[in-house]
Amino acid sequence: MNSRFLPRLLAPLALAGLAACATGPGGLEIDRSITATGQNSRVEFIVLHYTNSATPRSLQLLSRGEVSAHYLVTDGDPPRVYQLVDENRRAWHAGVSQWRGRTWLNASSIGIEIVHQPFHPGAAPDDPGRWKPYAPAQIETVIQLVRDVAQRHEVKPENIVGHSDVAPQRKQDPGPAFPWRRLADEGLGRWYDPGVVAAWQDRLANRPLPSVAWYQARLAEVGYDVPRHGLLDPATRAALRAFQMHWRPELAEGDPDAGTAAVLLGVLGADPLRPGEERWAEPAGGKSY
Ligand SMILES: [Zn+2]
Incomplete structure (x- = not known):
């Protein structure tokens, strides 16, 4: 090769090398020309909230205080989406938390706050009809946002x-x-086959209720942080109620009834027709509360 052409040949390589090097911490030259294939997002969970305040107060609380969220979806017409924290940074929305064995979820989640005041004004605290529906336009906005976040970070349905x-x-x-069912219809969240739940309902109809230990074991399998001592204590009731609010919202008062057992089996994908799945429905100790 004629040496006259060498500089012309090397020039693009030298330029590529220069582009890959940048000044990093302490003035170090960092070479970013190679990107590892073994990596994924730090975001594994999406956690949804309501603010229980109107938009101005919600914005103030979530941007000027000790709590925050990555996103706030207003109840305006049309709803507006604020981003208050960069997705690469930790927002302070979940607090002491646990799901599927993972704890302190602020580090590994995106928090989405929804401007919503949950109760009908003047409703009694024990009135099952006290919960106010969400505005459909707001839910559509939440769905669009959750879909976008879930796709970019590859968040699994069971972690929404x-x-x-x-x-x-x-x-x-x-x-x-x-x-939640509407979100699950869009592939955003875990749900159950209604036919499977109906079949479990039939099978459980004339039996004693499963033991508290049975409910605790199934709730833990879904992902809840729940005691395993077999007693219907406040922590167990709270986990049952949280499960019901998510998957069986028509009666969400924390009671371990047959309907909840059937829905638990449905969410866990237990097949009522398959031999061997029998153990799912057979409480070890019978009714024990
Ligand atoms: Zn919250």
Whole structure:
């Protein structure tokens, strides 16, 4: 090769090398020309909340205080989406939390707050009809946002949850009026086959209720942080109620009834027709509360 052409040949390579090097911490030259294939997003969970305040107060609380969220969806017409924290940074929305064995979910989640005041004004605290529905336009906006976040970070359906799921003893948002089923229809969240739940309902109809230990074991399998001592204590009731608010919202008062057992089996994908799945429905100790 004629040496006259060498500089012309090397020039693009030298330029590529220069582009890959940048000044990093402490003035170090960092070479970013190679990107590892073994990596994924730090975001594994999406946690949904309601603010229980109107938009101005919600914005103030979530941007100027000790709590925050990545996104806030207003109840305006049309709803507006604020981003208050960069997705690469930790927002302070979940607090002490646990889901599927993972704890302190602020580090590994995207938090979405929805401007919503959950109760009909003047409703009694024990009135099952006290929960106010969400505005359909707001839900459509939430769905669009959740879909976008879930796709970019490859969040699994079972990891799209509510604050009450990850902190059942402290929280009840986004509440039983939140349309989880509608989200699941869009592939955003875990759901069950209604036929399977109906079949389990038939099978469980004339039996004693499963033991508390049975409910605790099944709730833990779904992902809840729940005691395993077999007693219907406040923590177990809270987890049952959180499960009901998410998957069986028409009666979400924390009672371990047959309907909840059937829906638990449905969510876990237990097949009532397959031999061997029998163990799912056979409580070890019978009714024990
Ligand atoms: Zn919350």
